[in-house]
Amino acid sequence: MPEATQAATVIATAHHDQPQIIANFESAIAQNQLGHAFMFVGPNGRGQAEVADWLAMRLLCLHPTETGDPDGTCNQCVRIAQHEHPDVVEVAPEGNSLKVDQIRFLQGELSKTAVEGQRKVLIIHAAETMTSSAANGLLKSMEEPQGQQTIILIAKSRQQMLPTIISRSQVIEFNALPAEQVQAQLQNMGYSPANAQLAQHLTDDMTQAQEWLVDDWFDRARQGVEHFMTALLCKDLQTFTLVQTELMPLAKEQSIKVLVDMIIQATRDTLLARQGRTVVSGFTALPQWQQVAQTLTDAQWLQIVDLALMMPRALDMNLNPQTTLESFVLKSQKAMAS
Structure with missing residues (x-):
């Protein structure tokens, strides 16, 4: 898949699967009211990963469109779509759970300044699998954000997450697809x-x-x-x-x-x-x-x-x-x- 086409596919899929969520993000960004931590909740396959990538692209895009989308063609967007951008850090479970060492790695990333811009984006897949130690470690970073940072937790169920993490996140329910x-x-x-x-x-x-x-x-x-x-x-x-x-x-x-x-x-x-x-x-x-x-x-x-x-x-x-x-x-x- 050509590089720009891959980014365009992410953008199109996010709009197709969750148009209302994308519209809400576009509005929040336009009004400078975007929060720093989000929890995407719902079974796998409802477009959570694509929306997370869309948001990262939109926040780091060099030339956002007039409609509020990332352009999908700049170097930032292309590398985010390929999961190769140094300021967009992703973690997923190693084995059955997210370990405390992985969260410590994220904390280390959050303590650093962005490599190429002013913002860092963290995407945590299967956040409900975090061990208690890992969840408590993440909580500290969410309580004391440093600089322009956006944390996105993707979880199947909010019931499996610590209430303190939920309270510090904007929970977004991903509706079932047709x-x-x-x-x-x-x-x-x-x-x-x-x-x-x-x-x-x-x-x-x-x-x-x-x-x-x-x-x-x-x-x-x-x-x-x-x-x-x-x-x-x-x-x-x-x-x-x-x-x-x-x-x-x-x-x-x-x-x-x-x-x-x-x-x-x-x-x-x-x-x-x-x-x-x-x-x-x-x-x-x-x-x-x-x-x-x-x-x-x-x-x-x-x-x-x-x-x-x-x-x-x-x-x-x-x-x-x-x-x-x-x-x-x-x-x-x-x-x-x-």
Whole structure:
């Protein structure tokens, strides 16, 4: 990718994914009311990294446009887009967490003057993974900013951050992207159209979605859940066994919660189809499920949906995953027989 094109892509993506956030930043900069610390909150894939790069480019750009954008062509913008600018310092977790040594490195950078201009920008990825020592070290720098500095923390959830850091940051919630846009991103990653349709109901965290592609796990999981739900609704006596033989092996590779979310989505799609709603589902077995659901009373089907919705609570209470799924099977079969 040509250098200027890379910078232009960052700018375009930031505007496309989060136009209101960009507009708010443009207004704050124009009125000289920009804060010194921001926390970008939301699942990965909502444009946080691109907006962070956009802000760094805008603050260091040599020739901002009349509309308030960085020009995307100057030497500053180009190097920021390539993550090669000495005054834009980024850190990401080493392993599972951000370590205190990494924050000390940032503190050292903040104590130095900018190399090429008047401002330094720090971007901290996965800020929610900071150890307590690292978070407390960062807090000191946020309390005593030196010179023109902008700190951007990118975190999945504000609940995982120290309240003192939250109080010293301007928290910006990154809204979910439109379903069609998420599906397009998923297909670009390698999801089939059907799998992308299902996956966008389960997450808009692109990092998580990438993990689900390993060894075709997501496709195998969808097929496993389809087999399981078809057997359940057809009152197949082998459904109970499928928990152990099909679902639990899949759960050991990734997460039982994803499989449970798939089952919940299957019951939801079937409920909507049963009500005559048009449903674009990632499950190819939906027409068959719809036919079976029509033979049940409203009370019976709503009970099955309610039983599915109870499974995440059971998992949150650390109940055995296999037992949770087996209980869902037995109680659903009882509901259909009543």
